[in-house]
Amino acid sequence: MEKKEKIIKNLEKPIQKIRFIVQLLFALLCIWIGIEFSQFVLFLETAGAADFSYRPPGVEGFLPISALMSVYYFILSGNIHPIHPAGFFIFLAIVGVSLAFGKSFCSWMCPIGTLSEFVGEFGEKIHKKFFKRRIKIWKYLDYVLRSLKYLLLFFFAFSIFSMTSLALEYFLDGAYNIMADVKMWYFFANISQFSLIVIGVLFLLSIIYRNFWCRYLCPYGALLGITSLLSPAKIKRNPVSCIDCALCAKACPSFIKVDKVLTVRSDECTTCLNCVDVCPVKDTLELKLIGNEKKINKKTVAFGVVLLFVAITGFGMITGNWHNKIPKEIYIELYKNINSIGHPRSISDINKLNKESEKGVENGR
Ligand code: SF4
Numbered sequence: 380m381e382k383k384e385k386i387i388k389n390l391e392k393p394i395q396k397i398r399f400i401v402q403l404l405f406a407l408l409c410i411w412i413g414i415e416f417s418q419f420v421l422f423l424e425t426a427g428a429a430d431f432s433y434r435p436p437g438v439e440g441f442l443p444i445s446a447l448m449s450v451y452y453f454i455l456s457g458n459i460h461p462i463h464p465a466g467f468f469i470f471l472a473i474v475g476v477s478l479a480f481g482k483s484f485c486s487w488m489c490p491i492g493t494l495s496e497f498v499g500e501f502g503e504k505i506h507k508k509f510f511k512r513r514i515k516i517w518k519y520l521d522y523v524l525r526s527l528k529y530l531l532l533f534f535f536a537f538s539i540f541s542m543t544s545l546a547l548e549y550f551l552d553g554a555y556n557i558m559a560d561v562k563m564w565y566f567f568a569n570i571s572q573f574s575l576i577v578i579g580v581l582f583l584l585s586i587i588y589r590n591f592w593c594r595y596l597c598p599y600g601a602l603l604g605i606t607s608l609l610s611p612a613k614i615k616r617n618p619v620s621c622i623d624c625a626l627c628a629k630a631c632p633s634f635i636k637v638d639k640v641l642t643v644r645s646d647e648c649t650t651c652l653n654c655v656d657v658c659p660v661k662d663t664l665e666l667k668l669i670g671n672e673k674k675i676n677k678k679t680v681a682f683g684v685v686l687l688f689v690a691i692t693g694f695g696m697i698t699g700n701w702h703n704k705i706p707k708e709i710y711i712e713l714y715k716n717i718n719s720i721g722h723p724r725s726i727s728d729i730n731k732l733n734k735e736s737e738k739g740v741e742n743g744r
């Protein structure tokens with residue numbers, strides 16, 4: 380009661396409108412990339428007869444496995460692999476943003492995160508109307524389901540990190556990797572009935588339970604969850620001025636009990652700042668730097684997230700590591716056999732193949 384009398388109202392403006400604008404701009408950018416890429420595919424389909432031959436490098440942002448391979452290749456060889464250089468820098472930008480500001484890519488930029496958020500909000504409105512509360516999954520089942528995305532991440536990371544540098548080159552230089560974006564395009568353009576059903580089920584589950592895909596299945600989210608734990612920016616609650624209204628916990632899309640902790644150290648916190656916006660007491664819930672308790676202004680997060688992303692991808696552009704150097708003629712030639720270009724053998728087969736070729740070279744010496 381005493382606490383309530385001492386409330387100093389939080390008059391700070393919410394940041395959600397700016398976050399929405401950033402989300403919208405990134406979603407529009409992805410749509411624009413999709414339109415340009417569709418023109419590029421048309422160019423290939425017509426064997427170069429169509430006018431438009433520009434391949435937007437941003438499409439490589441949708442090839443995270445190839446990007447992770449490029450990062451590992453860079454670690455092993457010190458070189459940026461030339462097939463999908465933009466994918467390499469987009470990957471670094473996404474991880475960099477999450478290291479600086481927590482898992483912010485998910486709530487500020489990711490188009491799937493944006494879609495998931497809108498679907499989740501729609502679902503919550505329905506729940507509140509009919510059940511008067513948010514639906515929550517039993518906490519132990521929630522732990523098990525949340526581990527799925529980490530298992531997927533572990534599977535991809537293990538497969539990639541067990542490759543030799545030669546095996547990586549074999550995959551990254553291969554026709555499959557070069558045409559991976561075109562194949563991905565056809566996956567969605569000619570989507571199978573089974574894939575449609577899977578997407579439909581995920582959509583329904585996201586209405587029933589907020590952020591179902593992001594929370595349980597997205598391996599990219601798992602990676603960013605891990606990097607976000609290393610981030611110095613954390614949501615902190617001042618227990619002295621807190622009036623225990625629990626508005627922060629109710630507003631949290633990740634179901635974090637913000638009102639029960641002093642510092643949010645969750646791999647599910649996406650730095651959306653919803654909790655900070657709704658807190659009614661001044662200087663009670665803030666994003667701060669751990670260690671020196673310095674407050675990070677909400678606008679600093681907004682500009683920081685965008686500027687850091689632009690700076691890292693911009694570095695790729697100005698250093699000439701953005702457009703790949705594959706001639707259009709090669710793309711046209713490869714496109715002729717697009718249906719027979721399959722995924723290369725398993726990672727162990729690729730490694731075996733490389734070891735055999737290494738032996739062959741040695742024996743030939
Ligand atoms: S704790 Fe706050 S910033 Fe983190 S996800 Fe929840 S509402 Fe967003």
Ligand code: SF4
Pocket residue numbers: 616617620621622623624625626627628637638657658659660663664
């Ligand atoms: S919103 Fe959360 S941090 Fe702010 S006063 Fe209420 S319980 Fe405390």
